[in-house]
Amino acid sequence: MEKVWLKNYHxxxxxxxDPDRYTSLVDLFxxxxxxxxxxxxxxxxxxxxTFAELDILSKQFAAYLQNSGFKSGDAIGIMMPNLLQYPVALFGILRAGMTVVNINPLYTSRELKHQLVDANAKGxxxxxNFAHVLADILQDTAIEKVILTSLGDMLSxxxxxLTNFVVKxxxxxxxxxxxxxxxxFLATLEKGSGLIYTRPEIANSDLAFLQYTGGTTGVSKGAMLTHRNMLANLEQISQILSTIVDESYEGDDLVVTALPLYHIFALxxxxxxxxxxxxxxxxxxxPRDMRGFVAELAKYPFSIILGVNTLFNGLLNTPGFDRLNFKKLKFSLGGGAAVQRPVAEKWQAVTNKVLLEGYxxxxxxxxxxxxxxxxxxxxGSIGMPLPSIEVKLLDEHGNEADTGESGEMWVKGPNVMTGYLNRPEATAEIIKDGWLATxxxxxCDENGYFYLVDRKKDMILVSGFNVFPNEIEEVVAMHENIVEAAAVGVPHEVSGEVVKLFVVRRSENITEKEVIEHCRKYLxxxxxxxxxxxxxxxxxxNVGKILRRELRDE
Incomplete structure (x- = not known):
């Protein structure tokens, strides 16, 4: 389709x-x-x-990896929540010329085994806190070295x-x-400080991350993301950020990272x-400790916060959040799942800043x-495509949808993965002639703003009519006594499917009849x-996205 959005760019x-502005992520770092x-x-x-300390520590870890039997290209897993150890390990792996495999620390042994075996991870x-999960399946993997850390290891x-004693x-x-x-982990840094680090030759086409899909739509697959893929998207995002954040600034803007760094959005x-x-x-x-989260936010004049709808909703419903100082807040961005209008409007009322939505x-x-x-x-828009990205919307017959009409979103650009690891058939299903079927x-409207209708696979079919859960959930969220909701389709002998709603309520006084009557007013x-x-x-x-499939499977 024509890039009508370009006329509305800042x-x-x-x-x-230029996806080749940097030779690799290591060059950028x-x-x-x-x-x-x-x-x-x-x-x-x-x-x-500091950045200087991050440079030294990550180089020490890279030196340790290089001198411990690993070789360039080896897959190394990281399984932990947001800690100072995370960026040290991540940049250490990349600087050693190896591939990062991000792992959700809440995985079960079965899920962990699948990912480690699929990635052929070596370390x-x-x-x-999660070592017992690894211990159960370690013998079934190719892992040659396990590096353990405790929550407080990088603190004073x-x-x-004190932290490690209390936790344990x-x-x-x-x-x-x-x-x-x-x-x-601390021992590896100490050893690395006495070893020689050799900067490897890294091509932009080299694999930087094996980033596994959440598995909410089937078996978890490893998306192969090269240094060039990641740098391309980094440059695309930078174009938008540069309109409010100066690359040469003096370090005044503070970013709140509540989403886990093992998730692709925060990463x-x-x-x-x-x-x-x-x-x-x-x-x-x-971040699930909302009171503790708000207490931490009170200590810092933050400028930027990214999250998912449930995170913003949780903050808004936590005592004390509305009393924080939002004077330095430049923008808030929601992704990972649809931002609901009631949440966005309340967020703006409390913070005096728009809750942006991306996709x-x-x-x-x-x-x-x-x-x-x-x-x-x-x-309600997910915005405009980033620079160097092409988008087309295809209807059920494979024809391009007209302006204002719905269709499946297909994407093309230098940020699109090279494919799924060891899954050529799955890759061929989703990527055709460089276009990725989302x-x-x-x-899309006449100004190039896109609006997400819903996940194709979450669509509910009622008597031949397409029903999108997002629309229903947004209406339900308007009710003052409802915290959150999820809509799924359940079998029905007459209409094929009907809508079933799962609701977390603020007050037990609200009844099923009241919820249905509320929906009837707007749907x-x-x-x-x-x-x-x-x-x-x-x-x-792991990032707070409501899992409709689990509710449907019940």
Whole structure:
């Protein structure tokens, strides 16, 4: 389709980017750590490290890896929440010329085994809280070396001892495990400090990340993302960020990183892109502790916060959040799942800043489109495609949809993955002639703004009519006594499927009849839920995305 969105780009945003501006992510990292050496790079649990310190520590870890039997290209797993150890390990692996395999620390043994075996991982850095999960399946993998860390390892000496003692012996958050050959993360850094680091030759076409899809639509697959894929998306995002953040600034903007760095959204935007801009990242280890999260936010004048709809909704419903200082807040960005209008409008009312919405997927490294930070209010749009990205919308017959009509979104650009590891058939199903089929239904207006209708595979078919869960869930979220909801299709002998709603309520006074009547005010008959089930909580992915499939499978 014609790139009608270009006419609405900010004057500072180019139509195309240079995906080869840097030779590799290591090249970008080295330039940035030198440029911002004295500035803070990461903050976690009250401890901060500078870019210079990040440079030294990651080089030590890279030297250790290079001198421990690993070779360039080997896959190394990282399995931990947001800790200072994460960026040290991540950039150490990349600087050693190896491939990062990000792993959700909440994985079961079965899920972990699948990912390690599929990636043929040779090593893993894991926080000891989850070591028992690895111990159960280690013998079934190709892992040659296990590196263990504790939550407080990178903190000051006193706080380190205290934190690790409380976690292990008071809160008892470290189940028993047996990994006799494991080495401590701090020991690897000490060893690395006395070893020679050899900067490897890294091509842009080399694999940087094996980023596994969440598995919510079947078996988890490893998206192969090269240095060039990641750098291309970094440059695309940078074009938008450059309209509000100056690359040569003096280190004044602070980024809140509550989404886990093992997730592609936080990995690309928070971890990599803001390295280029020299912005410090405030790492939140446990964002589910909303009261603790708000208490941490109160300590820092933050400028940028990224998250998913459930995170923003959770903050808005946490006492004390509305009393924080939002004077330095430049923008907030929601991704990973649709931002709901009631949440966005309440966010703007509380913070006086628009909650921007973007769109992306792991296979696109991940950002495809985003709203410009200059918009004045939430519109329901996922924004305009980033520079150097082509988009087309195809109807059910494979024809391009007209303006305003819905169709499956197909994407093409230098940020699109090379394919799924060891899965040529799955790759061929999703990538055709360089175009990636997203599985998402969208429409585009005359100004080039896209609107996500829903996931193709989540669509509910009622008497031949397409019903999209997002629309229903947004209507339900308008009710003041409902915290969150999920809509799924359940079999029905007459209409094929009907809508069933799973609801977390704020007050037990609200009834099924009241919920249905509320929906009837705003939805046409076939879209109105026929069944309502109240839950204390809804199943969510590692980044807080509601898992409709789990509810459907029940």
């Amino acid at each position: 004057p500072a945003v180019s139509a195309e980017i 080295e330039q940035s750590t030198k440029k911002f050496a004295d500035k803070t790079s990461y903050i976690n649990m009250g401890k901060s490290i 893993i850095i894991i926080v000891e 000496p006193v706080k380190k001892v 012996y008071i809160k008892k958050l470290v189940p028993k495990y047996s990994l006799p050959q494991a080495e401590s 690309q935007v928070n971890c990599l892109t803001f390295i280029k801009f020299g912005c410090p990242n405030l790492l939140i280890t446990n 992306g997927l792991t296979e696109c490294a991940p950002v495809v489109s985003v709203n410009p930070p200059q918009i004045e209010k939430y519109t 599985g998402d239904i969208a429409k 046409t008959g076939y879209k109105v839920p026929k069944k309502v089930e109240f839950r204390n909580e809804l199943p969510k992915s």
